[in-house]
Amino acid sequence: MRKRILAGAALFLLTALAGPALRAADTKPAAPGPALKVGDAAPDFKLQYFDGNDLKDVTLSQYRGKKNVVLAFYIFAFTGG
DSSP states (O other): OHHHHHHHHHHHHHHHHHHHHHHHHHTOOOOOOOSOOTTOOOOOOEEEEEOSSSEEEEEGGGTTTTSOOOOOOOTTTTSOO
């Protein structure tokens, strides 16, 4: 019985002390909205791809004005997660 009372008191103190810290973590400032708007040109960026033999660089500017580019992001694709 005494152990239960001590465990309950410890849990109460832990909750009382951790509560304000947990609430403070929930009040993070909101992330800024996207800088791009519909119709804006995408900024240039560089990625690497594997051509079967080696890693090669590719930039968006290589295709600007030459071909249409579609960007697709598959979150967790091929990660087993």
